[in-house]
Amino acid sequence: MNSISANLNVMIKASEKASKILIRDFGEIEKLQVSKKGPSDFVTNSDLKVEQLILEELKKARPNYSIISEEKGIEINKDKDNTWIIDPIDGTINFLHGIPHFAISIALRSKGEIISGLIFDPIKNEMFFAEKENGAFFNNQRIRVSKKNNLNYCLFATGGKIANEPDLPYRKSGCAALDMAYVAAGRYDGYFQHNLNLWDIAAGIILIKEAGGMLNDIDISNNRSIKIIASSADINSKLLEKLGNF
Secondary structure: OOOOOHHHHHHHHHHHHHHHHHHHHHHHHHHHOOOOOOOHHHHHHHHHHHHHHHHHHHHHHOOOEEEEEOOOEEEOOOEEEEEEEEEEEEOHHHHHOOOOOOEEEEEEEEOOEEEEEEEEEOOOOEEEEEEOOOEEEEOOEEOOOOOOOOHHHOOEEEOOOOOOOOOOOEEEOOOHHHHHHHHHOOOOOEEEEEEEOHHHHHHHHHHHHHOOEEEOOOOOOOOOOEEEEEEEHHHHHHHHHHHOOO
């Protein structure tokens, strides 16, 4: 593995530190799950705590970078060319129900493109990260998108509402960040979804690109209503055909 940049190192440290809160809170969720009120206030609180800790770590290292985060919104700082994009818990509904499928997602946008991204699943202790022109990695092993080229043998991921049921084998996992990480690692063969926010998918974009995958054109200066279709180059045209005017 090539050496990682100082920025990615900061992202890794921040996510590992924040994951301790998530793991502890996730343990509490199981107890709250059975109460009448349910754990929703508790989850909002976890989200904010995790975000706070990540922001503190990133700001310590890079006090001038700008920030876009799910809970806090946009913070324009001295350095407008570099922006951290943070989702403290992607897959909140899974988290809320005690389902161990959610992730911390952190990306760095520099001069209008995502140059590094990290998606960390604390419960499974799986970390996916990528940097521009440096490849994509899963727990320090190099990863590539799937090589399958027969759609019948593929498995796709999606989320949200689907107007026209696509004739494809797919899953809805409830965590866009992990869906994209899994495409990069070749677990899923592709991913398609509408109405995403930038923080859901920023890290996934660079992961899929660096793992050799293909994505539709995405305007990353836009924070909301993003559409994604991602897969390996081998099946991209077949997937687009199946999805029609998705």
